[in-house]
Amino acid sequence: FILYTSGSTGKPKGVVHTQAGYMVWASFTFQNVFQVEENDVYWCTADIGWVTGHTYLLYGPLLTGSTTLMFEGVPTYPSPGRFWEVIDKHHVTIFYTAPTAIRSLMAHSVDHVLAYSLSSLRVLGSVGEPINEEAWHWYHQHVGKGRCPIVDTWWQTETGGVMISALAGITPSVPARAGLPLPGVQPVLLAQDGSEIEGNDQEGYLAIKASWPGVIRTTWGDHERARQVYFQPYPGYYFTGDGARRDEQGLYRIIGRVDDVINVSGHRFGTAEIESAINESEYVVESAVVGYPHDVKGQGIYAYVICKDGVPEAELDRQRVEGSIIEAVVAQIGRIAKPDKIQLVSGLPKTRSGKIMRRILRKVAEGETANLGDTTTLLDPLVVEEIVAGKK
Template identity: 75%
Template sequence: MINYQVKTNEEYQEAYKRSVEDPEGFWTDIADTFTWRKKWDKVLEWNFEEPNIKWFQGGKLNITENVLDRHLKSRGNKLALIWEPNDPKERFIRYTYRELYERVCQYANVLKKNGAKKGDRICIYMPMIPELAIAVLACARIGAIHSVVFAGFSASAMADRINDAQCSMVLTSDGLNRGAKQIPVKRVVDEALESCESVQKVIVVERLGWAVNMKEGRDVWYHEEVEGVSKECPAEEMDAEDMLFILYTSGSTGKPKGVVHTCGGYMVYAQYSFCNVFQLEESDIYWCTADIGWITGHTYLLYGPLLAGATSVMFEGVPTYPDNGRFWQVVDKFGVTIFYTAPTAIRALMGGDIEDVLSYSLNSLRVLGSVGEPINEEAWHWYHTHVGKDRSPVVDTWWQTETGGIMISTLAGVTPMKPSHAGLPLPGIQPILVDSDGNEIKENGVEGYLCMKFPWPGIIRTTYGDHERARLSYFSTYKGLYFTGDGAKRDENGLYRIIGRVDDVINVSGHRFGTAEIEEAINHNKHVVESAVVGYPHDVKGQGIYAFVTLKDKPEHMDWLRAEIIETVVEKIGKIARPDKIQVVSGLPKTRSGKIMRRILRKVAEGDTSNLGDTSTLLDPTVVDEIKEGAL
């Protein structure tokens, strides 16, 4: 057991009290348990106005020495990573901590051989294969900054991210398996790189054995580069506040935001939150089903579990292939004890035959978790009853790309659990609810905007190349506070329930998309004049995408137009952002200043048109009736 892991509700209360009264002392004790080349000069310096936040200043370390090297003596032969392929007939792969260390060192040496160095930005666009995890750690080993782009994003979305970070290298594969499909990954990279001048090298891992186009002088095969390369690679010394990675998240403007996390604070918070929320035990087999392309995969598939010396399962496939029982088959196969997935996956599996779950024992499961969006009560009960057999606690975790780790959650079996409530803040986290004027609402049994009044080690430091955007996005709405962008309720016992986004961001299957980003893609269609996109409740995805579109001219076949619009969105952003409903309208509800009243469109999309509020101030109130009548 890790010495800062709270095991009872009393211990939680004590830890929480200390973390608020003496935050610097609290985090010092936790940071002291890690391997540092040099201890820090100052624990914390911060203000939320600029914002300027620094943890463990002057501390020197390399996160991979904490992920790998420090475990070699006591856990060298313990399983670090178990990789389960897409096809259940293909053999799984296991790596001990010693083997993973050697693979990471080799990949790091390949990066150096191809010109990568400390401070370089490296884009990783890979399927969920072991080399993805290894590549991420290899970048951190040499002090290069990784920017993982989910291998379902389009060439255009990837190019935007490469150009924003000015990446010098792309790490990829020939193709990928996803369910019954095989997708040509390298072809997407080639298309993206037509508009990316900063990229000097592309390193390609062979997954499918496909013939791919290799550009001379730029593209190399990983299996050729790694031949005869040393299994030792000294870790680059980093400052605690040096950049560890950039991860792009959708913003309310069309351009994705590059969220920056740093080496020291992120490391401390990733391990701390992982051990406490899931109540880690040495013998656990832990499985987070997220793709490493999202923050959940960064923190709770890779860094958090490996920092803690746990065994982490990585899965290439999808929950419904070859059938709806795949998750449960994998749980039984490896004796998974902690299972962490998204409400979207749970709801999709709920829709299938209950025998898909009941035909597996699932006796090994000890803790269940959900992530990505609030889990609705029906899904919570199904998960708890059929998967957890009414005995495994469910941790409904609330956090964001920007927070680096879980902020509000039940600690498994330790703090109170209530369906569809995230629960209490972790020690070190100081949430408050405010009204629209930014005044704190102190009592319980209330609703408000969720903010944080004090920094934690995993907090976002900046948005890459545009610090002002970080300030405007998170620190300018309410003075002296970090604004999460979410509304929340706090019940009589102080448990938090997250209501959802209050800004122009849609949460589809736990992945955030700015409405502006989708609208920009739709507006590329030659028939479209203007569009407005809102989210609406969706049984499986949590939120679906509803697009209202005005046209220059009405084409002969409306179905063709809808197909064209969807194709454009998929091409510009990716399949995950495709609109579920497209309603053609003659005009959009706008104020006299030209602002689109999305509140009205949201109500129409939700089927709740009984109270649309005062529409008389609109430029043309009659469009509202037309939109209501044509609602899909």
């Protein structure tokens, strides 16, 4: 089948998967990551048009004969307790959702969660982007009641299924860590020259050393593009386009897209790293960070931030929020990583699958607002107009 990526960094690509290999990987990863049992009721909140909907809403559960719950709607309608109501009503045991959904629910009173028992749950999952520590702890404490393991899954449309993740209840579930590779998956960290970086407590480009059943076969109508993007940058490896860190225990942490690395005065920062720090501020629900040309530093840091209580109207309140954001970044990373510009916004330009279209944010930060490129997959185009109007 052909599934188009959302084009968060460029023109959408038609990713081609083959029947047998994809089905093997969907079944194997679904059963092992979630440790599915015979009487489980599984709920993946993803849209069916997204690869997560394909692999873990439909094919994985169907291949293993599992009960899968399908839901159409948003987590906050008719109330922010909608997800928890569904879980209790249908006795959901495994719940798989995106950090962006979790953060949107964190903006509301925790009473919406506490009103439900959620006693049927035994496994929680996260997908789509690295989950920041604050969201991880909220998810673990309030939804999982401190007893459910969280599988923070890393994979891509191109991989067909999960590649790096904890195995529920078996391997360590650690905040802000994807964890260990699945059996048979051989991740490596590469230096810019293509050499493998050995040992733990290391950082580099994430690549996969050997093939696996769910690997992308081509990009529809443009095989050369698949070769150039995934296999040519480092011959002999599948290049993920992500940066990663392997910690002291050998657990992998995804630090953001390689093309989202910001170089500030010679210091390289992953956008996910800075966003995670910003999100630690008591005022912040979600953020997105991009680089922009800076006369002195080479690149400056431009932060788009959604506040828990909306965009403050009073200048004094805005200063308080911005001060809190800077304090959080300095405490987590250091003064060198503090944002040069902070724009408080009511929303971020996201695709229907929940991905932030960073190229739009980057163009706005750089002052190139005349041509923002393809915006057909945006969930709410009005957000872009607001961001352009409020540019710092």
